[in-house]
Amino acid sequence: MADSTYHHGNLRESLINLGIAHLDEKGAENISLRALAREIGVSQTAPYRHFEDKNQLLSAIAINGFDIMAHSISDAITDLDDQPPKYLKAMARSYILFSLENTEVFKLMFGPILGDRKSYPELLAAGQRSFKLIEKSLQTGVDTGIFSIEDITITANSVWASIHGVASLMQDRFDRFPDASGDKQIDSMFDILLNGICSK
Template structure:
């Protein structure tokens, strides 16, 4: 009876939603999402099987909230790149932050960018978080245009999506094909080399980025 009262109190204080997210993340990390269900989480937490539906209409709504939390963490890691005044180094740091996040939160990364939560327009908060991420890249590209550091090869949106595609490719190769991507070399170093070469191709003076100091390791 004491345990039930405590659980009920936690629920009425609005903690159940957070408990569900935290437990769902543990399951995501340890066993994936295939067997995840709101009812199973409710049993594990010790509340009624209908209680989670007060916060999430279904399993995918819970996963969308979890992925949105992933973007929040990613934005924190990105702060250094946003505070860097030089556009080419800012884009490099963004790419390294992306790789760092993918390594630290691999399962979350796959959830955020994988096919499970499609179409994104069904999940407004997640959709907004994704737009905020690409806007960070756009801001770096625009800054590069204004300071004449980045060549204007196309419109801002197209170039920002190209940068994101390249960065995502590096992160995905590291996670899924590290043995062949790095060819037995240090993966963090290979990732930085790849990102430097990609960004150098966008610079008005490609030699300048090679002279920038080596960035901090992605771990």
């Protein structure tokens, strides 16, 4: 059945949107550009004007995921720039909620399917934009005397690893968490982290 959202000129967007649906239903390994073309109702060669192969489509889906997650995080941290601890907690909640609502896209964004991110510079840049939000908040904390940190990047790696670890565990070992949102775990995680980086 043709994709009713397809109109001339937005085939790329339609391929990404339908690709996300196929990702959720079938997994990345079973996505086919030709199958997507048939479902949308265009020639089987039409997708190749936008994506040279399936991995290029998967990269675009991952970039789209990073963009959506970044918007969600930006909404969550509005007016919290000058409150680094609250900023980091709000960002973590938004990050984890996105991972739970977009499980397959999240795994594509961070997993091994696409291999070396250096082959996908736009995807690499999209991931770095999200990481910069952590560094920005840590730097604000240092500048205002809230945090005592010697190396912003190393600390940001540790913070991100904690957030990402909780997100991944909530996907794969949901039985380990007392509630669907994981708020108690997030608060506890940040209490532990903040005890280590806050000025005494």
